[in-house]
Amino acid sequence: MASRLRAEVRAEVRALREAGVRPRMSVVVASDDPATRVYVSSKAKTAEALGLEFTVVDLGSGASQSHLEATLDGLSRDPEVHGVMLEFPLSRGLDPDRALRRICPEKDVEGLTPGNLGLIAAGRESEALLAPTPQACLLLAATQGELRGERVAVVGPGRTVGRPLIHMLINHGATVTVVTEGTRDVRAALEGCRFVFVAVGRAALLGPDQLHDGQIVIDAGINVNEGGVCGDVNPAVYPRLAAYTPVPGGVGPVTSVLVFRNFVRALRLQRGENVHDR
Amino acid sequence: MASRLRAEVRAEVRALREAGVRPRMSVVVASDDPATRVYVSSKAKTAEALGLEFTVVDLGSGASQSHLEATLDGLSRDPEVHGVMLEFPLSRGLDPDRALRRICPEKDVEGLTPGNLGLIAAGRESEALLAPTPQACLLLAATQGELRGERVAVVGPGRTVGRPLIHMLINHGATVTVVTEGTRDVRAALEGCRFVFVAVGRAALLGPDQLHDGQIVIDAGINVNEGGVCGDVNPAVYPRLAAYTPVPGGVGPVTSVLVFRNFVRALRLQRGENVHDR
Structure with missing residues (x-):
């Protein structure tokens, strides 16, 4: 991709x-x-x-x-x-x-200004520049099926990934459950969710004790430790999942190029071109 | 209140x-x-x-x-x-x-500008002017207990009530499930939620077939029909609930006065006073 x-x-x-x-x-x-x-x-x-x-x-x-x-x-x-x-x-x-x-x-090629976040929250995504990381999460999830009508979870409502992602998932008609640091029983909150998005920044936060068999997991976490870079998902759970994005090599490379796709879109917006549905 | x-x-x-x-x-x-x-x-x-x-x-x-x-x-x-x-x-x-x-x-006494919505989405509520209706919903819910760690649902992610409410509930550490028009099984999505907030604008949208016994329901819906004004909750379910806000006489009167509480806060912000924790 x-x-x-x-x-x-x-x-x-x-x-x-x-x-x-x-x-x-x-x-x-x-x-x-x-x-x-x-x-x-x-x-x-x-x-x-x-x-x-x-x-x-x-x-x-x-x-x-x-x-x-x-x-x-x-x-x-x-x-x-x-x-x-x-x-x-x-x-x-x-x-x-x-x-x-x-x-x-x-x-705003990173989609972080209040103006762009406001358009997304107003359901006017087609006019906005979208933050690249949540955009990458959605594109990767969409390779596994429609989001509309599906139960999905966002673990970690941070400002650059989780919060805009919540609005984008709502705009796509998903039923969204948000897991916060206050959540007592993560496994119970994730039950019944076909897709799980995680963006917390804590290695091995989600593993066999939190995730359910057959879930599709999109991991936007990046953690640097002695062995290199890892995500928020414990790889021990990978064999039980229907699909997952590894870290490194998953959300990151798609995000990197989306910054530049946003740049082209930004340029067209500034030239007054119609960028809807691009 | x-x-x-x-x-x-x-x-x-x-x-x-x-x-x-x-x-x-x-x-x-x-x-x-x-x-x-x-x-x-x-x-x-x-x-x-x-x-x-x-x-x-x-x-x-x-x-x-x-x-x-x-x-x-x-x-x-x-x-x-x-x-x-x-x-x-x-x-x-x-x-x-x-x-x-x-x-x-x-x-912005109605808390609808991107600047205020952005502060709320950044978790910086204490510096923002908050939209009065979601603010009223939270104040009324808080009379029934802490939100932190509780499972809650927001039915209807509209721009003026549902969307800011989602962020405010996340800021309070709740586990938030958002029910959209794409949601297939509303009753299943609401299962396990102690609080249910609804702001869709459809009379009798939630009743005994959607809500669960013992839930606390905050109804921000306003619907005008031949008999007068009603909310989004079918009153037939009231006896099964732990608590609810009626329409009229629930969220509305609190919202009306919060516009003016925001006004006083706005005035203090403009005078450079410290309004945190007010």
Whole structure:
């Protein structure tokens, strides 16, 4: 799926360049988090492979809230920039929500601004830029069957994955159960759910004691431990499941390319093209 | 509960007037819907009884989107106006989401702007203005016990009640199941839920065939029929429930006063006061 999507995005970027557009994405860093720089250079490499320009605005760890907001305002106004990303985490003391409000919704390739989240919550997904991780979860789930009318569960209602995913599942007509940290009996809450989506960030959170035989499990967790990277699902349960996404190699690669599919969509939105049903 | 809240709001408005503030709420109408005018005059009466000034800006049914947005921009900037409401439905052809973005979040007494919904979805409720109907649902449910760790259901994920309510219930640590129009077996989906919240707008949607004995049911539905007003719950099931809110006389009266409690909170936000935990 990731490589098919990548080929599609590459072709779209080529067509835009041939139409005289110089597609450019900007990413803003405001922290000294070392992992952030690894993620950013990986995105830069993908951008290059896809044929678009990529600018990093690194404010370092000492930027003030007003400097960060002014930077995002400037990129939102700059007609030569078509996509804007703000890397998390921010330095301590910076307010992510106030910062996100300064990214104009039409350039918000990560779908995190209140404007895009509001459209999704209003059931107007076709006009929004959708956060790539929940979008990847839905695309992967859809390979296993219709969501409409199915009972599904979202484990972990975090702001970047779980919360937008809940709205998107509702928009698809699923019956959605949300498991939170307050949930007493996870296994009971997951009973009867055909699909289980998990995005908590705790290794082996869901295993044979929580999941039921034959479930379809989409794992958006990423945990770094001594052995490398793993998800939120204990692989011991894999043989009992109808289908699952491994970590690494599942949700992640699809998410990475969806950022850039969003970028192409953002560019078309800015050019006033009709992007519905794309 | 409604009369206790009303007395609290009246005392707060009095204190603000004594401090030299002239509290003023403005409501914008952009339709020729007759019911809207009934609701607005009822709000005007409540406003008067609470001691605050109330202005109706009636754009009639022919207003353009740009006129509507300019009106909301003006009220958002006007320092003499402390609360702004936009009455729904709007005339055909007007875009409610684009209009709502023009109400500044600190004056959004109905809690419907993307800024306030975004804060709730980010778990930052204490900084937001909360939509009055889901707020009333939570206050009424809380009289029957803690929500944390309980299984609850939201029937009807509409934009003004169900969707914000889902986030608020998650923020309270409940395990939330959302029943949509795609749900095949409502009774099965509601099984094991201690609290059931319903906000669909269909008379007698939930009755003995859907609800389980001993559930606590909060009914935010309002349906007008030949016999008057009724909710979404069939009263035939009332004797089997542990508790319920009747319609009329349940969620409605609490919601009405919470608009004005939001107004006082909005005014304090604008004065830069610390409103957390209020």
